[in-house]
Amino acid sequence: MFGRKKSSEPTPQEVEVFGSLRCVRDPYLQEDLVELDYVRNCSINEGKVKLELVLPSPSESYQRDLRTRIQEVIKGIPWVKDFQLDFRVEIPSSLPKNAMENLRGIKNLVAISSGKGGVGKSTVSVNLAMALAKLGAKVGLMDADVYGPSVPKMLASKDSPTGQGEKLFPIERYGIKFMSMGLLTGEDSPVIWRGPMATKLIQTFLAQVEWGELDYLLIDLPPGTGDVQLTLTQTAPLTGAVVVTTPQEVAVNVTMRGLKMFDEVNVPILGVVENMSGFVCPHCNEETQIFKQGGGERTANELMLRFLGRIPIDPKLVQAGDEGNPVLNLEGDNLPSSAGAFSSVADELASQIAMVARHSKEKEVIEKIGFENGQIVMVWKDHMETRIAPRDLRLACPCAECVDEWTGAKILEEKKVPLDVHPRSFKMIGRYAVQIAWSDGHSSGIYTFDLLERSFRKETPKGAELPSLNA
Ligand code: ADP
Numbered sequence: 001m002f003g004r005k006k007s008s009e010p011t012p013q014e015v016e017v018f019g020s021l022r023c024v025r026d027p028y029l030q031e032d033l034v035e036l037d038y039v040r041n042c043s044i045n046e047g048k049v050k051l052e053l054v055l056p057s058p059s060e061s062y063q064r065d066l067r068t069r070i071q072e073v074i075k076g077i078p079w080v081k082d083f084q085l086d087f088r089v090e091i092p093s094s095l096p097k098n099a100m101e102n103l104r105g106i107k108n109l110v111a112i113s114s115g116k117g118g119v120g121k122s123t124v125s126v127n128l129a130m131a132l133a134k135l136g137a138k139v140g141l142m143d144a145d146v147y148g149p150s151v152p153k154m155l156a157s158k159d160s161p162t163g164q165g166e167k168l169f170p171i172e173r174y175g176i177k178f179m180s181m182g183l184l185t186g187e188d189s190p191v192i193w194r195g196p197m198a199t200k201l202i203q204t205f206l207a208q209v210e211w212g213e214l215d216y217l218l219i220d221l222p223p224g225t226g227d228v229q230l231t232l233t234q235t236a237p238l239t240g241a242v243v244v245t246t247p248q249e250v251a252v253n254v255t256m257r258g259l260k261m262f263d264e265v266n267v268p269i270l271g272v273v274e275n276m277s278g279f280v281c282p283h284c285n286e287e288t289q290i291f292k293q294g295g296g297e298r299t300a301n302e303l304m305l306r307f308l309g310r311i312p313i314d315p316k317l318v319q320a321g322d323e324g325n326p327v328l329n330l331e332g333d334n335l336p337s338s339a340g341a342f343s344s345v346a347d348e349l350a351s352q353i354a355m356v357a358r359h360s361k362e363k364e365v366i367e368k369i370g371f372e373n374g375q376i377v378m379v380w381k382d383h384m385e386t387r388i389a390p391r392d393l394r395l396a397c398p399c400a401e402c403v404d405e406w407t408g409a410k411i412l413e414e415k416k417v418p419l420d421v422h423p424r425s426f427k428m429i430g431r432y433a434v435q436i437a438w439s440d441g442h443s444s445g446i447y448t449f450d451l452l453e454r455s456f457r458k459e460t461p462k463g464a465e466l467p468s469l470n471a
Pocket of ligand 1: 314319
């Protein structure tokens with residue numbers, strides 16, 4: 001903990017420095033810097049203190065805030081004559097160890113969603129990706145808006161992705177990697193996808209694109225809550241979702257309905273972005289609230305969600321989108337106001353992700369599930385082992401074929417389930433459930449960790465007589 005060999009005793013001065021650091025709390029994680037184990041190195045020599053801290057977020061405002069507060073407490077120690085503070089960023093991963101193989105180099109998967117089209121979701125996705133990359137992060141962008149892929153145009157790319165066998169390699173542009181249906185079909189071809197084709201495409205993108213190492217992969221979803229969204233939440237262990245809305249009441253209402261879906265599949269909402277929020281006249285600098293203001297923020301507050309910030313209406317954004325030169329790529333003093341707004345939303349988002357990443361490990365309730373010696377074995381996050389008789393779990397199937405969706409009454413006829421029914425395969429669904437294919441041909445049951453915890457969690461020693469739910 002003192003950034004040196006554990007065997008050596010800390011000096012009284014080190015104890016004093018660490019005592020001061022205990023007075024500084026991470027504003028997001030709400031724990032002090034020593035508890036969070038941020039200090040990597042501490043050297044003290046004749047009143048000169050040198051500290052190196054490893055932080056989980058590249059956010060500039062977060063780092064500025066921490067720097068000021070650390071300087072305050074360390075410089076308040078009477079014998080400190082000189083103080084040097086270095087930060088290093090190590091973005092933590094929120095993905096479980098059992099994520100799909102080609103996603104394992106990715107630390108965080110973030111869906112960008114909206115309740116309806118035209119609120120600027122793709123514009124926000126592209127510019128947030130750029131802003132995160134500007135903070136030094138390795139960023140990818142997956143354009144899953146299969147019905148209207150606009151990312152290739154916004155990034156002015158006509159390149160076709162290359163492939164090798166089953167693998168597809170993303171295109172690199174402005175320091176971010178991206179993949180889009182638009183790259184495969186061409187910008188101008190109409191995209192007419194039936195639901196199953198769209199979901200198949202998302203699965204292909206998730207399973208076959210070789211992203212390599214990324215700190216963040218942003219996924220630009222189609223608007224609303226349809227098959228694509230559901231497939232994504234069921235196939236990929238999302239870190240969370242960002243919701244983009246415009247300030248009008250109607251947009252906000254539609255957006256908020258969509259939030260329920262993420263809630264149901266245990267995907268945290270990282271925050272709300274209010275886009276097209278106010279117009280600043282480029283001539284007189286006066287701000288006009290074309291769509292009113294604050295709808296997104298108000299609703300975020302009501303639902304206790306984080307408000308990530310607002311992006312003004314900016315004609316330069318339209319031009320930048322059309323020309324394929326994102327505002328975050330512009331240089332010089334004349335940066336449009338939206339560029340600063342995106343940077344500040346990216347700052348806030350990076351810190352939210354760090355927070356979710358720290359807590360996500362607690363949320364994956366089941367580490368492993370398998371079939372062993374005629375029993376289903378589940379190993380929970382806290383290492384507790386539960387063994388279940390396969391037929392008991394089969395009879396507890398919550399799917400619509402087994403349970404009436406409206407009344408909750410069981411419709412599965414128990415006597416039709418063979419006594420020796422057993423699982424043929426298990427599939428982890430996102431970070432909230434497991435799907436089981438059974439030997440009686442039934443495979444539509446998705447058992448949420450919640451359900452398994454409520455109905456089955458208890459310690460069962462190996463070889464124990466299995467209690468039957470149906471005894
Ligand atoms: P969505 O992905 O939600 O359908 P887009 O990102 O494609 O929306 O944006 C729709 C249109 O609105 C585009 O022409 C885009 O340039 C424009 N736009 C988006 N956000 C802003 C903004 N803050 N100011 C001005 N125009 C914007």
